[in-house]
Structures are given as structure tokens and as C-alpha cells.
Amino acid sequence: KNQVEQSPQSLIILEGKNCTLQCNYTVSPFSNLRWYKQDTGRGPVSLTIMTFSENTKSNGRYTATLDADTKQSSLHITASQLSDSASYICVVSARGSYIPTFGRGTSLIVHP
Amino acid sequence: EAEVAQSPRYKITEKSQAVAFWCDPISGHATLYWYRQILGQGPELLVQFQDESVVDDSQLPKDRFSAERLKGVDSTLKIQPAELGDSAMYLCASSLQPRSGNTIYFGEGSWLTVV
Numbered sequence: 001k002n003q004v005e006q007s008p009q010s011l012i013i014l015e016g017k018n019c020t021l022q023c024n025y026t027v028s029p030f031s032n033l034r035w036y037k038q039d040t041g042r043g044p045v046s047l048t049i050m051t052f053s054e055n056t057k058s059n060g061r062y063t064a065t066l067d068a069d070t071k072q073s074s075l076h077i078t079a080s081q082l083s084d085s086a087s088y089i090c091v092v093s094a095r096g097s098y099i100p101t102f103g104r105g106t107s108l109i110v111h112p
Numbered sequence: 113e114a115e116v117a118q119s120p121r122y123k124i125t126e127k128s129q130a131v132a133f134w135c136d137p138i139s140g141h142a143t144l145y146w147y148r149q150i151l152g153q154g155p156e157l158l159v160q161f162q163d164e165s166v167v168d169d170s171q172l173p174k175d176r177f178s179a180e181r182l183k184g185v186d187s188t189l190k191i192q193p194a195e196l197g198d199s200a201m202y203l204c205a206s207s208l209q210p211r212s213g214n215t216i217y218f219g220e221g222s223w224l225t226v227v
Binding site for chain 1: 116143152153154155156157160167168201203205215216217218219220221223
């Protein structure tokens with residue numbers, strides 16, 4: 001069964017600090033992996049998409065990495081801001097499948 | 113930037129009443145999804161449409177939930193009768209085509225509270 005596991009479940013950091021969120025998956029055959037940011041009470045918004053051949057992709061202060069061999073991805077947030085407080089959801093798609101597999105998300109709280 | 117429109121944003125209804133949610137996907141997007149998201153969890157797919165046809169509704173509780181996309185554009189999700197456990201956020205999303213590489217764009221969601 002395709003699964004996506006995210007850790008930690010929740011994280012609290014101080015403004016200005018860096019943090020890294022983890023995503024492990026068993027989805028196969030792998031097609032792509034996305035990170036979404038979901039503000040409280042809002043719909044998820046796509047941050048990055050990574051395919052099999054990509055190891056790193058950046059979007060401003062967000063940097064996603066992918067290791068397709070170990071089936072792991074991470075999302076690194078640099079110099080965190082209060083507006084980074086949100087849930088970050090990892091979504092993995094299998095090749096040939098129309099239905100992606102969602103992780104439960106990591107809840108990030110950035111304190112001033 | 114084009115958005116997926118949903119309404120209502122918030123709905124409070126009594127148990128056993130009927131409730132309906134509406135979604136207008138991004139223009140030109142053939143694929144439309146309805147997800148349910150319980151607080152603290154990731155979205156769970158309820159139903160997926162390709163144009164006006166249902167592609168997957170295996171997780172839709174068909175005894176009380178129904179969804180339609182009659183003209184292949186906007187869509188309605190109905191719950192009748194509503195139960196306490198239906199309290200959640202209902203997210204509509206769309207993509208150009210149901211290919212795994214296409215980005216899924218989400219609406220702002222409709223919060224349902226059943227009392």
C-alpha cells in the first residue's frame with residue numbers, strides 16, 4: 001500500500017531559525033513529490049515539485065531535497081518568519097496513477 | 113491568478129439535515145477533486161471527476177454523500193443526512209488533466225460543523 005509518513009508531527013521554532021521537515025514514502029513506481037503549504041483554515045498551496053531526476057529544488061527560503069533511492073525527501077526552511085507558521089504536506093504520485101498519496105502534514109509554529 | 117472557487121466558506125448544520133457545497137474549478141481544468149480534511153490530518157480523496165464523469169469515488173460514503181458535475185465545469189457535493197462525524201473541511205481542487213505531473217490547485221475549503 002502506498003504510504004507517506006511525515007515527521008515531526010509538529011515543530012515549534014523561534015523566528016529567524018532554520019528547520020527541516022522530513023517525508024518518507026513507499027509510493028511505487030515513483031513519479032513526483034510535492035510539498036504543499038497550508039495556512040490554518042485555508043487550502044493547500046504548492047511550494048515545489050520534484051521528479052525522479054531532481055535532487056534539490058529551491059523556492060525562496062524553501063529548499064526541498066529528494067533521495068529517490070532511500071525514498072526520502074526533506075523541506076528546509078531558512079531564516080524562518082512568522083508567516084511560515086502553517087502545516088506542510090508532502091504529496092507523492094505514482095507513475096501511471098491519477099490519485100496522489102497525501103501525508104498527514106507537519107504543523108510548524110514560528111514564535112517571535 | 114486563476115483560483116478554485118468554493119462556497120460556502122463556513123456552514124453549521126444540525127444532525128440529519130442536508131448540506132451542499134459548490135465548487136468552480138480553474139477554467140480549462142478537466143479534472144476536479146473533492147477532498148475531506150479532518151483537523152490535524154492530510155486531505156482524503158472523496159471523489160474525482162474527469163470532465164463530467166466520475167473517475168474514482170471509492171472513498172465516498174454513498175449512503176449519504178453524492179457529487180455531480182453535470183456540465184463538466186462546476187460541481188456540487190451533497191451530504192444528506194449530515195452526521196456529527198462529517199464535521200471537517202471539504203476541499204475542492206482541480207488540475208488540467210489527471211496526469212501525475214500536473215499540479216493540483218486547491219480552493220480555500222468549506223468548513224462544516226454538524227451540531
